[in-house]
Amino acid sequence: MKVKLWGTRGSIPSPGEDTVRYGGNTSCVGVTLSDGSLLALDAGSGIRNLGLALDDEPRRLHILLTHLHLDHIQGLVFFAPAFWPQTELVIWGPASPEASLRDRIARYISAPLSPVEVRELPCDVSFRHCPEAEWEIGPARIRAASVTHRGPTLGYRIDDAGSSLAYIPDHEPALGADLGALPEEWISGFELAREADLLIHDGQYSDEEYPDHLGWGHSALGDTLRFAHRTSARRTVLFHHDPTHSDERLDRLGAEARQRWVELGGEEGAVTVGAEGGELELPVKTPQIAEATAAR
């Protein structure tokens, strides 16, 4: 799997001279699977650049939405492939007792918030509620599970060619819970992140900021590190940066995270701050797929 961070910011796009290095676009991660097919995790403003980077060849694209807060869907109407008739777009997301995924997204992609309606999108678009059971997209096995946030929210795990990616961008697993003491089966998101090769996780607040944001659905740095440590994630990318955090602030948070991770007994360099445009490659661990990938 090849992973590219197209938007790492939380809450609201925050462009400007203070956010040049880590980026101002909201949540979007592109994942290229071992067969070359592409998934997008969330559709924040970062998905706009992902779309611009694609050629207009006919293709099926899957977008896996964790939830429908604006910073995770606001890029949908600026995603160029959605306006190409040759595109088949499959949008996955959480079920809700209130309305279908399509109807909930249509509240955003409709007047007066949007100049186009869902029914007017030229692409072939479908909406699917994520099942509780694991399912397949191309060569990958996908698992979705509800996680602690505000409103119906999913985290995802993608297993492909022997490697695993866990994506839990909005997550407050320590809300009312002691992550150090709880049995693992009682920790939100644990099975998604268990021994993942790469964990992309909410790291919105410093420990000092967190008490003023208790219950907002996001994590303090210390809780993110504890979660990563408990789940034995091999590598962790801090994600969903607070819009008020400048590049310098994120540099300091990153330095603190690296030090605390080592103090927890973690491997040096295994925790990083996600930066827009950053790319990571997860190793192909399945021999046959490795050969096919190398031949491509």
Added chain:
Amino acid sequence: MANVTQSKVTQKPLELILARNLMSSLSTPAFLVDEGGVLVFYNEAAGILLGKRFEELGTVPQREWGALFGPFDGDGEAIPYEELPLVSAVRDGRPAHAEFTVRSADGAEHRVEASAFPILTAHGSRGALAMLWPSDGSLGGRGANGAGPA
């Protein structure tokens, strides 16, 4: 790296995780069963009632946990397991309420009201949660007027 349990334990549904988190913060006895009726958690206040913390006892299979506090009616007759509010809630998918007497670990008897409600989601039942309200004000927390739990 932390030691992750090798024999994988099934992850609890988020709704049960959140219920447990809430119960952990309450001063009234509260019990949580999964969709199969297995007692998967009770809080500290319930532990005081039973004389044993949940961490010591662990999960209790369905049909067995009712006997932990021996609920009986006003005539001293044991209340059948099937008639307990928590059992009704998880079986019927609807709230249930009852008043009965429980015997705590120290042998003292307490008259309690129990309210149970099912935990239902878009994916079906996750289980049920019951809270005990001490009619005599003898168990657990305190309300605004000091007469009972908030």
